[in-house]
Amino acid sequence: MGIESVKNSGYYIKEMLMIMPVIFVLTALLDMWVSKEKIMKFLGKDAKAKGVFLAFVIGSISAGPIYAAFPMCVMLHKKGASIRNIIIILSSWAVIKVPMLLNEAKFLGPKFMVIRWILTVVAIIIFSWIADKIIKDKDLPSEETSQVxxxxxxxxxxxxxxxxxxxxxxxxxxxxxxxxxxxxxxxxxxxxxxxxxxxxxxxxxxxxxx
Missing domain, CATH: 3.30.70.20 (Alpha-Beta Plaits)
Structure with missing residues (x-):
């Protein structure tokens, strides 16, 4: 069991070393190509239902493991994305990605997949709303400073x-x-x-x- 654990750990470390450089590059490109005004318009606090929908889409069509989402979400928050929409992106990335849903339908059946998807989306909306009320922007790491x-x-x-x-x-x-x-x-x-x-x-x- 110990040997298998070491092998599994090595596999995931290798996976991270292969994936994270690509994620860093993509995040940097998005940061350069997408303006702060657009992020605030489509994912900011004033985006409302439009922002929630777009956050679900971004998380659902994503590829790669969940830890790949964190650099991108840091960038999005820095540019004005709301905490609620960041939570929706992370949650969608983790549990309702399209490739995951396709495999779920294949092995557990379409009915199971659809019901589980609906309940999961409802839960994400509720918990993201609650978290947005509790967590404030000032609670997250910020670049704002008065230093020179x-x-x-x-x-x-x-x-x-x-x-x-x-x-x-x-x-x-x-x-x-x-x-x-x-x-x-x-x-x-x-x-x-x-x-x-x-x-x-x-x-x-x-x-x-x-």
Whole structure:
């Protein structure tokens, strides 16, 4: 049993190492291509039923394991998506993805799949509404700050090491989080730093000039 557990762990670690770089790239591309105004319009608090429907669609047509959804949801929240819609995306991704429903219908029957899908959707709507009342935007990691200079949002950082690869003279990883090395602010390569900021999949790095 112990050997099988180790084998299973190795399989999932290998899966994560193969999937997460792709997710980081896709998240970065979405961040560049989709404006904050559009995210707020279609997934923000004022999107109402339209936002709920779109959140269900995004979660349902997704591919990959649930942990692949977290970087994207961090990006969506940063750009104005409501907590309720983020919860719907995560929940849909986990339990009502289209490939999952097709397999469920094949092995358990269409009737079982449809009834389970309806009950699950109702439950997601109820619990996302409750969670939205309890959890506030300020409870989630935020990039908002009054500081100036180079800043890393430790709450958002996933320790992906892209910053250390793009600008090793300025960044390093400690305790699975990116940290800023001691440096002279006047010697920062602005172009290299901007490339590093753009490469961060969760936009945890910010440079605010005086």
């Amino acid at each position: 200079g180079l800043i890393i949002n430790k709450g958002a950082c996933m320790g992906c090491t892209l910053c250390t690869k793009n600008y090793p003279e300025l960044f390093e990883i400690k305790s699975k989080k990116a940290v800023i090395k001691a440096h002279d602010a006047t010697t920062i390569d602005k172009e290299k730093l901007q490339t590093t900021i753009n490469a961060c999949p969760v936009k945890a790095i910010e440079y605010i000039e005086d």
